[in-house]
Amino acid sequence: MRPSVQGSVVVDLKGRIAFASSFFCELVHVKAKRLAGTSFFDFVFPEDVESVRMRFEAGKYPEALPFVLKLRRADGNQVWAAIHGQPLQTPSGEVFGISATIASLVGPGADNQVKAAYPTGRK
Numbered sequence: 205m206r207p208s209v210q211g212s213v214v215v216d217l218k219g220r221i222a223f224a225s226s227f228f229c230e231l232v233h234v235k236a237k238r239l240a241g242t243s244f245f246d247f248v249f250p251e252d253v254e255s256v257r258m259r260f261e262a263g264k265y266p267e268a269l270p271f272v273l274k275l276r277r278a279d280g281n282q283v284w285a286a287i288h289g290q291p292l293q294t295p296s297g298e299v300f301g302i303s304a305t306i307a308s309l310v311g312p313g314a315d316n317q318v319k320a321a322y323p324t325g326r327k
Contacts, residue, residue: 210227210305210306210307210308211224211225211226211227211228211231211305211306211307212224212225212227212228212303212304212305212306213225213228213244213303213304213306214292214301214302214303214304215244215260215301215302215304216300216301217264217299217300217301218243219243219244219245219260220241220242220243220244221239221240221241221242221243221244222240222301223240224236224239224240227306228306231275231277231283231285231306231308232247232275232276232277232278232283233277233278233279234278244260245257246276247275247276247277248273248275248276249274249276249282252273252274256273259271259273259287259289260289260302263289263290263291263302263304264291264299264302265291270286270287270288271286271287272284272285272286272287272309273285273287283308284308284309285306285307285308285309286306286307286309287304287305287306288304288305289302289303289304289305290302290303290304291303
């Protein structure tokens with residue numbers, strides 16, 4: 205398993221996408237003009253929403269660690285991605301969103317390698 209090309213996505217505190225790089229759009233198979241204002245959680249499988257919400261809350265703090273997530277593409281297929289979020293703050297320190305770097309994980313047996321490295325991952 206190795207990370208491939210990476211991109212970024214910016215979400216507000218409700219999880220709505222404010223910006224998505226062309227890489228993220230291609231990764232989830234959605235055109236950029238359709239992504240603005242949609243929920244990042246629309247690209248999370250139902251069984252993973254709660255754990256991703258907890259990670260999202262943790263992403264509001266600078267010490268949040270990167271994690272691996274199975275994203276749901278618009279066509280219903282899955283793609284594994286490594287995500288590292290950083291809080292976006294006003295000059296006074298108030299968090300108003302999260303900027304995340306996202307890299308797809310590719311290679312033979314990526315699903316099995318992700319499950320072995322991250323036991324909480326689901327297929």
